[in-house]
Amino acid sequence: MNEDARTLFSRPESLNEVVTHYCPGCTHGVIHRLVAEVLDELGVRENTVGVAPVGCSVFIYKYLGTDFLEAPHGRAPALATGFKRLRPDMMVFTYQGDGDLASIGMGEIVHAANRGEKITTIFVNNAVYGMTGGQMAPTTMPGQVTTTSPGGRNVNDTGYPIRVAELLSALVTPNYIERVAVHTPQHIIKAKQAIRKAFTYQKEGRCFSLVEVLSTCPTNWGKTTEESLDWVESRMVPYFPLGCYKDPETAEVPDGAV
């Protein structure tokens, strides 16, 4: 490298130099990097604790350079609540998949959001249970074939995919809730802005924040990387509209509540 060579882009400090176990093309890796970049930019890595879920991202503690707790399946928001209540000075975030958050852990996330816990949740929605081999998840698309919906998800039998961002935004407690995606560079850039906003709101002690990130699962979707990225655009985004569903700036508390 000669004298004025510069690095325009490289691995953020908070992202460990470890080859991840994620499948080729799985966008968990992108989301991990976005969180790491935000931790670096806000300068909070050394004052942060992450709560790992059960699922593909159970090993996130190997990949991000912060302290970590590892939660029982679905319970990360409760661990985060217990920790944050005793250490409000520390940054606390949970990183959870759709099985963890929207299935077994639905009670925990709804109540953490409703209490307005000053934590941040990164909710990765890839419409399937990844780690356990591709079973149907609460966000599995209608007609989507999984190992437990071999004939395609039958909405008359198992209902429709759950829209978590919309569900949580119905809570009165002012929160920040946005749904983003990472299947194109433009979407990744917007996703990073949302994740930065979420962690910033926490740093300011402002409100509960959750960013739902549509993500891919090439292996369990039975698609190539490219087909998976396209599937997010063509199939998931229409059903899971992207955008900000709730922001403390604009939240109005209903009269009855005052």
Next chain:
Amino acid sequence: MPGIKVDKNHCKGCETCVKVCPQQILTMSKDITVRGYFYALMADPSRCIGCRICAISCPDSAIDVVTNGTVFELFPY
């Protein structure tokens, strides 16, 4: 002259970068890494504009973007 460095140990040959490169100058190697993956490389380094889109899209943070000389910041990231 901007360019990228692909960490062959981290690349899993998922080809996301190849798809997103606006200059379409990335391609996959013919040989495989010790982990059994083809890896990404620049087919035509001279046309790289240092836009970072490949690195931003890489799920494994396998790509560093480097340059010497002036580069125009194309978009904030």
Next chain:
Amino acid sequence: MAKILMKGNEAIAEAAIKAGCVNYFCYPITPQNEVGEYMARRLPEVGGAFLQGESEVAVGNMLFGAASTGQRVFTTSSSPGISLMQESISYMAGAHLPVVIVNIMRGGPGLGGILPAQSDYFQATKGGGHGDYRLLVLAPSTIQEAVDLMMLSFHLAEKYRNPVMIIGDGMIGQMMEPVEFPEHHEEPELPSNDLWAITGAKGREPRVIKSLFLDPKLLDDNSWNLYDKYARMEREEIRFESYRIKPKNKILIVSYGTMARICQTAIDELEKDGVSVGLFRPITLFPFPSKQIAKEAKKKNIENVLVIEMSTAQMKEDVDLAVLGAKPVKFYGETGGLVPSPDAVKEQIMKLIKNPNDELKRR
């Protein structure tokens, strides 16, 4: 300090605060609701954290998060609620986290009843959750003892970095008795929790508090590490009380908690009638005082060991194991909220005094 007349539940709450624990998570369930109500008023006064969670499942997991800070934290619940916490208790044991859990037991199984019982003995002592782990289990029989054991429990939890459970039946929670809190609370020195707690990776490598060990060698190590703790508990933490044990006694009663206290009344009355009976009262249910019970049971004049519980004979199995057939071990018990009276206890004792070979029949 002067004695104060206090309800058991509230005394337990105040005892925690006096032991330096000002963090409490709970969920309402009879017969221990007063602990949460007391803490909701009291903890803000001492700058502590109080939160009523959405379920005992959530509360158990809030404890995991809170304990990871290295600060003291506890919860109280009752039988069905304790069942819901079993998964998180197993996780806290596997992750070597100090925490105190109080079970003010009620009749079970299922929704059962809300009256006192001792039906959670197995759950508490044999591990209600999955995996190779145990809990240090303490059983008070008076409200003063509940206060004392409560204050002790936080030290023990940190000494072993393992959950500690206090089990009292509904009466321990609901009764009012005069109690005294120590002027100031002394504890033996322990290494700082900051050596392991989550405090942020500043100036050190990041720490992970977890119970996942996919490498079987590491999980095996972790489980034998826990085993060593429990072996040490057996060497250092066994607590029991002997009451009116004399060489001439023909019957040894083994009972714990409120039931033991009722037996003491029966024993005192029989003493006046010239009948001498002794009581062995385990205070730690794990580690169980097996050797000590065996020693008492094998004394020459003992004809029968009589286990009395408010359950259908759970602790009796541990007594059987301790005595190993050296003497007959018999049982009398009522459960579901029925509390045997001193007279009922005396009646059973007199049956055995008259014909030692009789088997006692259920109610």
